[in-house]
Amino acid sequence: MLRDLLLCERRLALDLHGVQSRREETSAFVQMLWRDGLAHEADILAALPGPVADLRGLGRADREIATSIAVSNEVPTILGAVITCADLVGMPDIMRWTSRGHIALDVKAGAALEGPRQTYKPTYLAQVSHYAHILAATGMGRGDISGIVDRDGNETIYDLNLPLGRAGTTGAERHLELLSDARLIRDGGRDTTGAMCAMCAMCDWRAVCREDLRDADDLTQLAGLGRAIRELVRPVATTVTGLARLEPSGRPALPGIGEERLDRFVQRARLWADTASGPVAYAPIRLGPNAHSIDFDVEADPTRGIVYLHGFWHDRADTDGEFVHFFAPTIDDDGERAAFADAVAHFRRHRDAQWFHYSSYERTAYKALQRRHPSVCDEGEIDEIFAEERCTDLYKVIAADTDWPLSSYGLKSVARACGFSWSDLDPGGANSIQWFDDFARTGDEMLRERIIIYNRDDVRASAVVRNALVELGETGRVAAFQRPSK
Numbered sequence: 001m002l003r004d005l006l007l008c009e010r011r012l013a014l015d016l017h018g019v020q021s022r023r024e025e026t027s028a029f030v031q032m033l034w035r036d037g038l039a040h041e042a043d044i045l046a047a048l049p050g051p052v053a054d055l056r057g058l059g060r061a062d063r064e065i066a067t068s069i070a071v072s073n074e075v076p077t078i079l080g081a082v083i084t085c086a087d088l089v090g091m092p093d094i095m096r097w098t099s100r101g102h103i104a105l106d107v108k109a110g111a112a113l114e115g116p117r118q119t120y121k122p123t124y125l126a127q128v129s130h131y132a133h134i135l136a137a138t139g140m141g142r143g144d145i146s147g148i149v150d151r152d153g154n155e156t157i158y159d160l161n162l163p164l165g166r167a168g169t170t171g172a173e174r175h176l177e178l179l180s181d182a183r184l185i186r187d188g189g190r191d192t193t194g195a196m197c198a199m200c201a202m203c204d205w206r207a208v209c210r211e212d213l214r215d216a217d218d219l220t221q222l223a224g225l226g227r228a229i230r231e232l233v234r235p236v237a238t239t240v241t242g243l244a245r246l247e248p249s250g251r252p253a254l255p256g257i258g259e260e261r262l263d264r265f266v267q268r269a270r271l272w273a274d275t276a277s278g279p280v281a282y283a284p285i286r287l288g289p290n291a292h293s294i295d296f297d298v299e300a301d302p303t304r305g306i307v308y309l310h311g312f313w314h315d316r317a318d319t320d321g322e323f324v325h326f327f328a329p330t331i332d333d334d335g336e337r338a339a340f341a342d343a344v345a346h347f348r349r350h351r352d353a354q355w356f357h358y359s360s361y362e363r364t365a366y367k368a369l370q371r372r373h374p375s376v377c378d379e380g381e382i383d384e385i386f387a388e389e390r391c392t393d394l395y396k397v398i399a400a401d402t403d404w405p406l407s408s409y410g411l412k413s414v415a416r417a418c419g420f421s422w423s424d425l426d427p428g429g430a431n432s433i434q435w436f437d438d439f440a441r442t443g444d445e446m447l448r449e450r451i452i453i454y455n456r457d458d459v460r461a462s463a464v465v466r467n468a469l470v471e472l473g474e475t476g477r478v479a480a481f482q483r484p485s486k
Contacts, residue, residue, distance in 0.1 A: 001015075001128065002126045002127055002130055002175070002178045002182060003123050003183055003237065003438050004268070005122055005129055005178055005181060005182050005185070005200060005343075006122060006126050006178060008194065008195070008203070009181070009185065009192040009193070009197065010192045010195070010198075011184055011190040011194075011203055012182065012192070012204060012206070012208060013185050014045035014205045014208065014209075015205075015266045016185065016186055017188070018205060018369075020085075020403065022207070023204045023205060023208075024204050024205070024206065024207060025204070026204055027201075027202055027430070028431070029385045029431060029433060029434045029435050030202050031201065032303075032433070032437050033109075034433045036109065036303050036437070037109050038393060040109045040151065040327035041106070041107040041186045041389060044107045044149055044153055044389075045093065045094070045107065047080070047153065048077055049077075050076075050077070051075065051076055051077070051080045052075075052077045052078075052079060052148070053066070053070040053075045053079065054065065054079045054080065055070070055078065055079060055080040055081060055082075056079055056080035057080075058080075060082055060345065062433070063080060063081065063082040063083060064082040064083070067081040067082055067083060067095075068140075070095075070139075071095070071140045072246065073305040074097050075095045075097065076094075076096065076274065077080065077094065077097070078094055078102070078198050078463070079094060080093070080324070081095045081104075083095075083131065083134045083135060083138065083140065084134070084138075085134045085137045085138050085246075087183075088133070088137075088179075090104070090130055090131045090132070090134045092104035092105060092106055092128075092131045093105060093106050093107045093114075093151065093203075094106075094107070095135075095141070098141075098142065100141075100142050101129070101135065101139075101141035101142050102135060102140055102141035102142070103132070103135070103141055103142050103145055103146060103147060104128060104131035104132060104135060104141070104146050105128070105146065105147035105148065105149055105155065106124065106127055106128055106147075106148055106149070107148075107149045108124060108148055108149065108150055108151065109149065109151050109303065110150065110151055111150050112124065112148035112149075112150045112154070112156035113156065116259045120158050120171065121148075123334065124148050124158075125158060125160075125171045125174065125175075125484065126145035126174070126175060128147065128148065128158055128160075129146065129158075129160055129172055129174065129175035130158055132144070132145065132146040132172070133144055133172070133175055133179075134177075142386065143160065143172065144159070144160055144161050144172075145157050145158065145159055145160060146158050146160060158171060159171075160172040160175075163478070168297040174443050178182040186403050194209035194212060194213055194218075194220075195213075195218070195220040195226060195227035195230065196209075196210070196213060196221060196226075196407055196408075197220070197227065198219075201390075201428070201430065202430065204367055205473055214232070217236070217239040217240050217241055218230075218239070218240070219233060219238070219240060219243060219269075220271065221237070221238065221240055221407050222240060222243075222265060222268050222269060222272060223268065223404070223406055223407060223408055223409045224268075224290070224399070224409070225265055225268075229257065229265075232254055232255070232256045232257045233254065233262070233265065235252065235254060236251050236254065237269075237484030238250065240269045240273060241269075241273055243265060243266055243269035244266065244269035244270040244272070244273040246266050246269075248263070256354065266279075266414075267403055268403050268405075271403055271404070271405040272405050273474065274405075275483070277405050278404075278405070278475075278478060278483075279402055279403065279404040279405070279468075279472055279478055279479055279481060280400065280402060280472075280476075281401060281402050281404070281472050281473055281476070282358070282401055283400075284401075284473060285397065285399040285401060285402075285411055285469050285472060286388075286473070287315075287352070287354075287356075287392060287397070287466055287469055287473070288466075288470050288472050289470075290315075290354040291316065292314070292315070292316050292350070292351070292352065292353040292354070293296050293314075293315040293319060293354050293355075293356060293463070293466065294312050294313065294314055294315070294350060294354070294355050294356065295312070295313040295355075295356045295357070295358075295375050295459045295460075295466065296311065296312045296313070296355060296356070296357055296362065296459060297310075297311050297317070297357065297358070297362065297455060297458045297461045297462065298310050298311070298361075298362055298365050298366075299311070299432055299436070299451060299454075299455050300365060300433075301433055301436050301437065301440070302433065303433070303437065304331070304440070305330065306332075306333075306335075306336045306340070307329065307333065307336055307340065307365050307368075307369055308327065308328040308331065308336060308339060308436065309325060309326070309327050309328070309339065309451065309452070309455055310326045310339055310340070310343035310346075311323065311325045311452075311455035311456060311458065311459045312325065312341070312346060312351075312459065313459035313460055313462065314350075314458070315461050315463050321460070321463070323459065323460075324346065325452055325455060325456070326339045326342035326346070327339060327342050327448070328379070331440050334373070335371075336369070336373070337373045337375075337376060340369045340371075340373055341374050341376045344376055344377050344381065345386075347385050349423075351390075353390075354388060354390060354391075354392070354394050355385070355392070356391070356393075356394055356462060356463075356466050357391070357392075357393060357474040358394045358395050358411045358458075358462050358465070359393065359411075360393060360395075360396075361394040363382075363386050363389060363393075366382050366385065366386070367379075368446065369384055370382045375425070380457070394462060394465055394466055394469065395409065395411075396459060397469060398465075398469070399415065402469070402472065404417070404485075405483055408482070411461055411462065411465065412427065412428070413456065413484070413486070414459075414465050414468075415461035415464050415465050416461075416476060416484065417481055417482060417483065417484060418464050418465060418468040418480050418481060419464070419480040419481075419482065420460070420461045420464040420465075421455050422454070422457045423454075423457055424450065424453065424457070425455055427454055431454075432451055432454050432455075435447050435450055435454075436450050436451055439451065445477045466479070468481070
């Protein structure tokens with residue numbers, strides 16, 4: 001519950017009070033994550049040394065009783081515990097005995113720390129702080145530390161009294177704030193508001209929220225204006241219509257959002273409000289003409305940590321286009337290396353072409369691939385591939401130099417607005433991960449082909465967007481552009 005609240009307060013409210021018949025079926029991708037997470041958890045727990053009290057096979061009520069007995073007996077390790085205190089329930093994967101009582105740990109399929117500064121993950125922190133709070137409140141264990149067992153089986157201890165961020169709030173204090181908010185939402189004492197964001201695609205309430213946000217003319221309908229920025233803008237505008245009417249003169253300065261950035265959102269709101277509007281360019285767009293353009297895209301399975309497919313769309317003036325791809329021959333480190341080597345060789349063969357990709361992911365992926373497989377190429381060659389004079393991030397061009405009356409500047413949104421259609425009826429990055437997972441488990445060649453076709457369509461879509469940007473720069477409009485129905 002607290003994790004969901006941290007991600008989206010509206011989701012928690014709908015889980016508790018929403019009309020359940022309006023809730024959509026949980027996506028196959030999310031179900032895959034649950035399944036893989038449980039399998040990973042089982043593998044980690046099976047490898048723990050004894051003596052162990054394994055309560056996972058018991059019913060919930062029996063697990064709670066057995067947990068209390070195991071704690072009283074100072075059992076070194078308890079698996080599948082249930083701990084309660086008043087209206088609080090916690091189910092840590094592991095409880096471990098120390099001289100000061102038990103500590104709680106959760107098994108995760110991801111890394112325990114994130115970012116360049118290697119800080120605690122907020123969602124993980126919320127969960128393990130909750131366990132520690134219950135342990136301290138019941139006298140079962142420690143409330144000052146808790147832990148994460150990561151995807152590699154390594155243990156990281158979270159210091160819950162460590163000041164975090166600019167505010168210096170500790171994990172324990174953040175937990176109490178979340179707990180207070182959760183109780184208010186549960187008891188109907190606090191209104192909640194949704195916000196459009198990338199996570200919405202995996203939420204069972206996405207259709208309900210979209211309808212609510214559309215009816216409310218919510219600011220987060222604008223690309224790039226998320227929940228945090230909405231709170232900064234609220235003093236001067238609470239709706240898209242209100243933001244579109246905002247004039248430069250007489251408006252107060254808004255802490256946290258500069259004048260230039262606010263002006264950009266005002267322009268974006270005006271485009272959104274004007275149903276006859278199309279995309280606009282604010283700066284010269286120099287993407288061609290090119291004798292040979294190559295749009296490229298990779299497919300990866302983050303659950304296995306493998307980049308398994310590299311796709312290239314060759315666009316020459318004298319041809320209708322050609323798709324070239326390299327699929328990992330095996331689903332392992334050797335297979336990844338082979339596909340990466342083929343891709344790098346392909347770049348070498350076409351040094352004179354202009355290369356295009358959509359978003360920073362490809363650059364990040366190739367740098368990581370080089371670090372994992374330094375025998376394929378050196379770091380300098382990756383820098384050469386992505387050098388500005390020969391390689392362009394189309395998303396960066398759209399976000400920096402243009403505005404579009406769209407709620408997202410993702411490839412799917414922009415390409416569809418330019419008239420492109422995917423062959424697959426249900427395309428999406430999350431779906432492709434689930435398809436690959438099914439292929440990896442079953443070897444079904446039809447799934448492999450489905451992924452390749454999806455990748456082919458992605459690079460073709462990139463070419464469509466690239467050509468639309470060229471047209472916008474030359475004519476000031478995109479003839480094929482159609483606003484999506486709201």
